[in-house]
Amino acid sequence: MAERLLNQEPEQEVPETISPKVRRFFEYYGGGNNHSIDVTSEEKDKYDLRVIGPFNESDIIIDSEKRKWDSKAEQRAGDFITEYVADFVRKRNIELTQKGERLIENNSKLQVKDIKLNGPKCDMVVEKGVITYGSLRALGTDEEMEKAYRVYESNAPKDHINKERFYELFKPLPLSACILVITADNELLLTKRLPKKVGAFGGVWHVPGGFVEESDINDDGHISPFTAAVRELEEETGVTKKDLAQILCLGASSLPGPRNIEFLFVALSRLKSDDIVDEQAATLEEKYKLMPKEIEGDLRPHKLIELDSGRMSKVLPALLKIDEIFGSQRKHMPVGPKLSLAASQSLFFLTQRMFESLPEQD
Numbered sequence: 001m002a003e004r005l006l007n008q009e010p011e012q013e014v015p016e017t018i019s020p021k022v023r024r025f026f027e028y029y030g031g032g033n034n035h036s037i038d039v040t041s042e043e044k045d046k047y048d049l050r051v052i053g054p055f056n057e058s059d060i061i062i063d064s065e066k067r068k069w070d071s072k073a074e075q076r077a078g079d080f081i082t083e084y085v086a087d088f089v090r091k092r093n094i095e096l097t098q099k100g101e102r103l104i105e106n107n108s109k110l111q112v113k114d115i116k117l118n119g120p121k122c123d124m125v126v127e128k129g130v131i132t133y134g135s136l137r138a139l140g141t142d143e144e145m146e147k148a149y150r151v152y153e154s155n156a157p158k159d160h161i162n163k164e165r166f167y168e169l170f171k172p173l174p175l176s177a178c179i180l181v182i183t184a185d186n187e188l189l190l191t192k193r194l195p196k197k198v199g200a201f202g203g204v205w206h207v208p209g210g211f212v213e214e215s216d217i218n219d220d221g222h223i224s225p226f227t228a229a230v231r232e233l234e235e236e237t238g239v240t241k242k243d244l245a246q247i248l249c250l251g252a253s254s255l256p257g258p259r260n261i262e263f264l265f266v267a268l269s270r271l272k273s274d275d276i277v278d279e280q281a282a283t284l285e286e287k288y289k290l291m292p293k294e295i296e297g298d299l300r301p302h303k304l305i306e307l308d309s310g311r312m313s314k315v316l317p318a319l320l321k322i323d324e325i326f327g328s329q330r331k332h333m334p335v336g337p338k339l340s341l342a343a344s345q346s347l348f349f350l351t352q353r354m355f356e357s358l359p360e361q362d
Helices: 020-029 041-046 072-099 133-139 142-155 163-170 225-237 312-326 342-356
Strands: 049-055 060-066 108-118 121-132 175-182 187-189 191-193 209-211 244-255 260-269 299-301
Touching: 020 244, 020 342, 041 049, 049 108, 049 121, 049 342, 060 108, 060 225, 072 133, 072 142, 072 163, 108 133, 108 175, 121 133, 133 142, 142 163, 175 225, 175 342, 209 225, 225 244, 225 260, 244 342, 260 342
Parallel strands: 060 121, 175 260
Antiparallel strands: 049 244, 108 121, 175 187, 175 209, 191 299, 244 260
């Protein structure tokens, strides 16, 4: 459902230049209308959808807690993991330094403990101080978890925890958010990861997004994926909260390899594409109008895809089709000549399904 921004008058919610279909999209699904998104069980599995909205900010309730150990054996295992990850980061950063690449920052991330629908709301529990970005690199796949457990088992006392409990306690499941922006002149804003990105998927196209941090607090004092999505959008493209007319949370997907729970957003910007990217500019500094110098972040804004009213029904399916035809046969790997990540695919799918489900105008 649409969130009306603080400095926004009702009559300014939708830019005048937006196409009728985009206008109806935000009017129909926003404003507390409680219109659900219908997907089949097969589609839910294909796109790894954990919860399906739309949700407004008050519909997503996140409780945070600190990890509590049930035994001394678990606490010793926790101490092992802390040192194991720190050692991994130290060794990996030596390699990255030699290559002249960005180092891993071993900062804390939120660990998802539970997520479920509770009527029209989404309830979530996250743990603080359990995982770090280094954990995602050292323990993000089943192979890496298996390696860590073998090292733990070979050095642990006889009363060590079993493999199942080890995975349950320490396999990372961070919380993140991504956002698809429709500009005031009916185009989609896509970004591209740096070729030498520290993590996976360097060089592939994506929508702006990143981890939900402990500091992503809303006006009510709660951790909010809405706050995280808007923050990431500004960091990666220069588009700010005041530049958005409306924002919808469509749901959350569960991304494997490394696993992740990602909230999926679509927003309507008051800015036109030419306000964000100047495709005719000769230099990088001139091209990104909202970001006058090259940034240290992971993504850059790129050419926007035209999304006028006559092509609306073709663009999003085409993005998904590109992934289908040119993509890797391995599920959830980077796919397509330009796109994408699993979260992008889930977000494109839900957005397109919502457009398809719009009732005909009287």
